[in-house]
Amino acid sequence: MTQAELTAHIERGLEDLRDLVALESVSAQGRMLPETAAFVTRLLEAEGFRVREYPGEVAPVLVAEAGEGPATLLIYNHYDVQPEDPVELWESPPFQLTERGGRLYGRGASDDKGEFASRLAAIRVVKERHGGTLPLRVRWLIEGEEEVGSPSLERFVTEHAEELRADGCWWEFGGIDPDGRPVLSLGLKGVMCVELRCRVAASDLHSSLGAVIDNPLYRLARAVASLRDDTGRITIPGFYDDVREASEADRAAIARIPGDGQAVRDTYGVTRPLATGPEYHERLNLHPVVNVNGWGGGYEGEGSKTVLPAHGFVKLDFRLVPDQDPARVLELLRVHLDAQGLTDVEIVELEAHQKPARADAGHPFVRACIAAAREAYGVEPIVQPSSGGSGPMQPFQEALGVPCVAAGIGNIGGRVHAPNENILREHFGQGVAFGVALLERLAGGLG
Amino acid sequence: MTQAELTAHIERGLEDLRDLVALESVSAQGRMLPETAAFVTRLLEAEGFRVREYPGEVAPVLVAEAGEGPATLLIYNHYDVQPEDPVELWESPPFQLTERGGRLYGRGASDDKGEFASRLAAIRVVKERHGGTLPLRVRWLIEGEEEVGSPSLERFVTEHAEELRADGCWWEFGGIDPDGRPVLSLGLKGVMCVELRCRVAASDLHSSLGAVIDNPLYRLARAVASLRDDTGRITIPGFYDDVREASEADRAAIARIPGDGQAVRDTYGVTRPLATGPEYHERLNLHPVVNVNGWGGGYEGEGSKTVLPAHGFVKLDFRLVPDQDPARVLELLRVHLDAQGLTDVEIVELEAHQKPARADAGHPFVRACIAAAREAYGVEPIVQPSSGGSGPMQPFQEALGVPCVAAGIGNIGGRVHAPNENILREHFGQGVAFGVALLERLAGGLG
Numbered sequence: 001m002t003q004a005e006l007t008a009h010i011e012r013g014l015e016d017l018r019d020l021v022a023l024e025s026v027s028a029q030g031r032m033l034p035e036t037a038a039f040v041t042r043l044l045e046a047e048g049f050r051v052r053e054y055p056g057e058v059a060p061v062l063v064a065e066a067g068e069g070p071a072t073l074l075i076y077n078h079y080d081v082q083p084e085d086p087v088e089l090w091e092s093p094p095f096q097l098t099e100r101g102g103r104l105y106g107r108g109a110s111d112d113k114g115e116f117a118s119r120l121a122a123i124r125v126v127k128e129r130h131g132g133t134l135p136l137r138v139r140w141l142i143e144g145e146e147e148v149g150s151p152s153l154e155r156f157v158t159e160h161a162e163e164l165r166a167d168g169c170w171w172e173f174g175g176i177d178p179d180g181r182p183v184l185s186l187g188l189k190g191v192m193c194v195e196l197r198c199r200v201a202a203s204d205l206h207s208s209l210g211a212v213i214d215n216p217l218y219r220l221a222r223a224v225a226s227l228r229d230d231t232g233r234i235t236i237p238g239f240y241d242d243v244r245e246a247s248e249a250d251r252a253a254i255a256r257i258p259g260d261g262q263a264v265r266d267t268y269g270v271t272r273p274l275a276t277g278p279e280y281h282e283r284l285n286l287h288p289v290v291n292v293n294g295w296g297g298g299y300e301g302e303g304s305k306t307v308l309p310a311h312g313f314v315k316l317d318f319r320l321v322p323d324q325d326p327a328r329v330l331e332l333l334r335v336h337l338d339a340q341g342l343t344d345v346e347i348v349e350l351e352a353h354q355k356p357a358r359a360d361a362g363h364p365f366v367r368a369c370i371a372a373a374r375e376a377y378g379v380e381p382i383v384q385p386s387s388g389g390s391g392p393m394q395p396f397q398e399a400l401g402v403p404c405v406a407a408g409i410g411n412i413g414g415r416v417h418a419p420n421e422n423i424l425r426e427h428f429g430q431g432v433a434f435g436v437a438l439l440e441r442l443a444g445g446l447g
Numbered sequence: 448m449t450q451a452e453l454t455a456h457i458e459r460g461l462e463d464l465r466d467l468v469a470l471e472s473v474s475a476q477g478r479m480l481p482e483t484a485a486f487v488t489r490l491l492e493a494e495g496f497r498v499r500e501y502p503g504e505v506a507p508v509l510v511a512e513a514g515e516g517p518a519t520l521l522i523y524n525h526y527d528v529q530p531e532d533p534v535e536l537w538e539s540p541p542f543q544l545t546e547r548g549g550r551l552y553g554r555g556a557s558d559d560k561g562e563f564a565s566r567l568a569a570i571r572v573v574k575e576r577h578g579g580t581l582p583l584r585v586r587w588l589i590e591g592e593e594e595v596g597s598p599s600l601e602r603f604v605t606e607h608a609e610e611l612r613a614d615g616c617w618w619e620f621g622g623i624d625p626d627g628r629p630v631l632s633l634g635l636k637g638v639m640c641v642e643l644r645c646r647v648a649a650s651d652l653h654s655s656l657g658a659v660i661d662n663p664l665y666r667l668a669r670a671v672a673s674l675r676d677d678t679g680r681i682t683i684p685g686f687y688d689d690v691r692e693a694s695e696a697d698r699a700a701i702a703r704i705p706g707d708g709q710a711v712r713d714t715y716g717v718t719r720p721l722a723t724g725p726e727y728h729e730r731l732n733l734h735p736v737v738n739v740n741g742w743g744g745g746y747e748g749e750g751s752k753t754v755l756p757a758h759g760f761v762k763l764d765f766r767l768v769p770d771q772d773p774a775r776v777l778e779l780l781r782v783h784l785d786a787q788g789l790t791d792v793e794i795v796e797l798e799a800h801q802k803p804a805r806a807d808a809g810h811p812f813v814r815a816c817i818a819a820a821r822e823a824y825g826v827e828p829i830v831q832p833s834s835g836g837s838g839p840m841q842p843f844q845e846a847l848g849v850p851c852v853a854a855g856i857g858n859i860g861g862r863v864h865a866p867n868e869n870i871l872r873e874h875f876g877q878g879v880a881f882g883v884a885l886l887e888r889l890a891g892g893l894g
Binding site: 028029082083085089148149189191193195199200201202203204205206207208209210211212213214215216217218219220221222223224225226227228230232261264265268269270271272273274275280283284287289290291292293294295296297298299300301302303304305306307308309310312314315317319341344350351387388389390415416417418419420 | 529536636655659665741863
């Protein structure tokens with residue numbers, strides 16, 4: 001295949017991405033999910049995949065299969081995206097893929113439509129090289145509920161174990177560090193999202209009545225302040241009891257990760273880091289976190305309004321590490337709030353929880369991924385035991401026993417989940433090359 | 448004057464109120480303020496008042512004068528209102544006076560357009576009784592900035608002392624208790640509104656980075672939680688140093704106030720009272736308060752979004768009592784936050800502060816008001832040393848030495864500053880009768 005032919009496949013992949021970004025598949029708001037599933041199905045069927053569509057909680061689950069060979073690769077992606085707000089901070093329309101300065105901007109450009117499109121392009125390249133056939137079995141699971149916590153996936157994976165069995169799983173995301181080195185992640189943190197709510201009255205009151213009636217935002221502030229200390233350490237009793245001690249191999253891999261997050265701090269203009277130096281990667285890989293992702297209540301407009309709000313809310317996400325269990329953490333949170341005298345602070349579960357997971361760095365599939373990355377990027381990849389992020393990796397490991405490796409096209413300034421989400425055009429092409437290298441390697445068997 | 452003639456004046460007053468409510472004079476948002484000032488001017492000029500209009504910070508200040516006699520009454524009102532949000536909770540359009548079940552609903556129906564309209568109606572009655580002349584001097588100060596903290600008033604009152612000098616001041620609000628007893632207030636708490644702000648980055652980040660970057664909403668929660676305890680007592684060091692010890696007369700008057708707030712709790716469906724029993728009125732009259740009136744930051748929509756917000760805010764109002772000084776409290780707040788390690792939490796002053804004030808219960812003008820209330824309502828009025836609310840009473844006492852008495856047409860379920868603000872139609876008529884009694888009494892001199 002000539003460079004021009006490869007370039008043509010990359011351009012076609014970017015056209016797919018443009019079409020995908022235009023579909024406003026926001027799962028948290030139930031927008032355009034069946035339409036996007038249908039579009040993804042047509043793309044896959046055009047490449048010879050047999051696609052089966054199953055109902056999920058809020059969006060269809062797609063399972064596709066094609067090819068035949070000595071190895072079976074499972075690919076996991078999702079076609080849903082995060083909400084686009086605050087929309088006024090986008091410099092181009094969120095659902096219109098827009099190129100500026102070598103970057104492609106749009107909701108889902110990175111997470112996860114860019115990943116999907118680059119992988120589909122790699123499959124087209126391999127098929128063309130092999131006379132129109134795929135020299136390995138590819139099974140592709142694509143869901144539309146990842147951004148709301150994959151509520152159907154655990155059950156689905158368990159019930160469809162035979163359809164999904166594979167030698168390894170190419171996870172839905174991944175990235176390139178600022179020096180151009182691909183980052184492979186072998187694990188994911190768990191996540192549990194809840195809303196704390198407090199109400200003191202049926203309707204808002206004049207704030208002078210604050211002398212004699214309690215304040216729901218004070219109650220919630222006290223709850224939030226009680227969850228962690230200023231170093232970020234979580235202060236819920238028992239919270240760390242189930243945290244697995246990091247292995248020597250984990251710590252060694254973490255010690256080899258370059259940098260201490262300065263690029264992140266520069267890119268985002270961070271003024272309050274919690275960790276720099278060696279602690280940076282240790283925290284990202286190994287530490288659980290409680291994050292306040294939003295709150296509201298009372299008067300939020302211009303100026304002021306002397307009102308005593310009837311109620312308020314706080315949204316929290318907990319990032320968990322092996323072997324913490326979201327259900328257990330939820331129990332501990334309730335016990336903790338009660339012990340703080342905050343029995344009136346209600347806990348509402350916002351979405352399905354995800355358990356933490358971590359793969360074995362010595363597995364042949366992991367080694368194949370590392371080798372493919374070395375080949376495609378021409379540099380030594382960075383291997384991290386766990387991403388700081390989350391996803392439904394745990395059911396794959398438990399139910400299927402399939403090691404999962406995250407490798408993809410994200411970048412440190414990619415503003416995933418935020419306004420102006422983007423990828424570098426160059427990374428998209430490299431992602432296609434990595435896919436080709438991995439597929440070709442697996443076509444030769446895992447040895 | 449026949450009852451039919453009085454009724455006609457009340458109906459005409461309600462027509463004025465209907466017109467006034469339709470003017471969306473929201474001072475916090477700078478809406479329709481000059482238009483409303485012009486409308487008020489036309490109403491006053493039609494009754495023979497000479498009206499002078501002066502520029503304020505955000506809205507014109509009106510000073511009107513009419514009549515001649517042995518006493519001079521200063522009336523203070525305001526033509527601006529609070530914002531109408533959350534507008535979806537209104538059961539009828541906020542700017543359309545709507546009658547349901549004996550109540551008149553609309554923004555400003557009570558605070559403060561209803562008060563103004565009932566007083567104007569009383570003046571029309573007295574003029575008609577006295578052959579078209581007003582048998583006392585009435586000076587009327589009507590501002591349009593009360594709901595944003597009266598930023599011009601202190602300076603204005605000082606600079607226009609001669610125009611405003613009087614034997615007593617009829618304050619802008621007041622109310623009727625659930626048993627039909629008028630409540631006269633001789634003081635007001637001070638108020639200081641601030642916004643606390645915290646920022647940790649230039650833009651929002653993926654919440655997984657919460658492992659290594661601090662959270663602005665946690666910082667703000669810790670600030671809020673540090674301001675008070677669960678009983679409502681403020682925990683800022685030095686905060687209570689300047690609180691004036693309540694006099695025996697204050698405590699005796701408070702002890703005579705009936706009830707313990709059960710009607711308020713029932714009306715608003717209060718589930719978390721801070722005080723009941725004898726402590727209820729003591730707190731409302733004498734205790735300073737910190738109230739969280741709103742907060743926002745991060746994702747506030749449906750479902751969840753795993754984002755680490757770049758910034759957030761909290762809106763606070765402090766209610767102060769004599770002899771606390773808002774400027775001093777602001778200094779103490781900064782020192783306190785710094786001592787808590789919250790040097791990154793910014794304090795933004797939202798509007799002009801108001802100092803607390805309390806009148807002498809033995810003054811002849813106060814006694815005249817009590818007598819007029821007894822006459823108009825046929826019951827013994829309730830006298831409270833200080834309202835729980837605030838207003839710019841202090842400049843009147845300091846610069847003019849004029850005792851102020853709040854007496855008006857509000858009700859306990861009046862939802863002032865909240866959706867479905869209302870008055871009882873019956874109270875409007877009684878308010879006109881009280882105004883007539885007070886004006887007639889003052890026309891006879893203060894003795």
